[in-house]
Amino acid sequence: MTSIPQRAAPLPPDERRAALIASTLSLVLAHGPDVSTRQIAQAAGVAEGTIFRVFTTKDELVNAAVSSAFDPAPLLAELRDIDGTAPLEVRLVAAVEIMQRHTKRIFRLMNALGAAGAAGAERTHRQRVEHAELTHRAIVDLIVPDRDRLRCEPAGAAQRLKLLTIASSHPAFVENDPMSPADIVSLLLDGIRRRPGLGPQP
Structure with a gap:
C-alpha cells in the first residue's frame, strides 16, 4: 500500500514569523529588497498566503528582516x-x-x-x-x-x-x-x- 506523505506540522506563530524573517533576510542579502513573496514563501517552506497571515504587506516583512540584522x-x-x-x-x-x-x-x-x-x-x-x-x-x-x-x-x-x-x-x-x-x-x-x-x- 502506498503511504500518503504527511504534511509537516505548522510552526507556532513566533517560530513562523522568525522563519519568514530569516528567509527574507537571506534573500535580501543575495538579491536586494525587490524579492517576491513567492521567493520568500519557497525559501521559508510555506504557502505564499501564510506570509500575509503574519505580515500585512511584503514591505513590512522586508523591513522586519532588515531590522533583524x-x-x-x-x-x-x-x-x-x-x-x-x-x-x-x-x-x-x-x-x-x-x-x-x-x-x-x-x-x-x-x-x-x-x-x-x-x-x-x-x-x-x-x-x-x-x-x-x-x-x-x-x-x-x-x-x-x-x-x-x-x-x-x-x-x-x-x-x-x-x-x-x-x-x-x-x-x-x-x-x-x-x-x-x-x-x-x-x-x-x-x-x-x-x-x-x-x-x-x-
Whole structure:
C-alpha cells in the first residue's frame, strides 16, 4: 500500500514569523529588497498566503528582516558565551571572529539595499547606537580581568579593538583580503600591553 506523505506540522506563530524573517533576510542579502513573496514563501517552506497571515504587506516583512540584522541579541549572546577563563588573547580573537561575521553581514546588507539602505538609515540609527553601546560593554567585560596588564583602561582597549575590526573588515579598505582575527588582536595588544620602561598611557 502506498503511504500518503504527511504534511509537516505548522510552526507556532513566533517560530513562523522568525522563519519568514530569516528567509527574507537571506534573500535580501543575495538579491536586494525587490524579492517576491513567492521567493520568500519557497525559501521559508510555506504557502505564499501564510506570509500575509503574519505580515500585512511584503514591505513590512522586508523591513522586519532588515531590522533583524541590527538586532544586537545574537551578537551579544555569542560574545557572552566566550570562555572568560581563557587567556586574554584567546578571548579577544574569539570576539573579533564574532564581530567580523556580523560586520560583514551588515556591509553586505547595506550594499544590497543600495538607495533603500540610505533612505532607511535614519530609521535604524537608534538601533545602531544601542547596538554599539551594548557590544562595547560586552567587549569591556572580556578585557576587565586583564586590566592590570594594559597601558589603557578596558573601555579604551575595547574601542580600539572595535575600530581595528571594522577598518580591517570593510570591503572598501581591504577588498577580499581582510586581516585575520589573530592579526587584529596581535596588533592591538602589542600596542597597549605593558612593556618594561614604559609608564601608563596618559
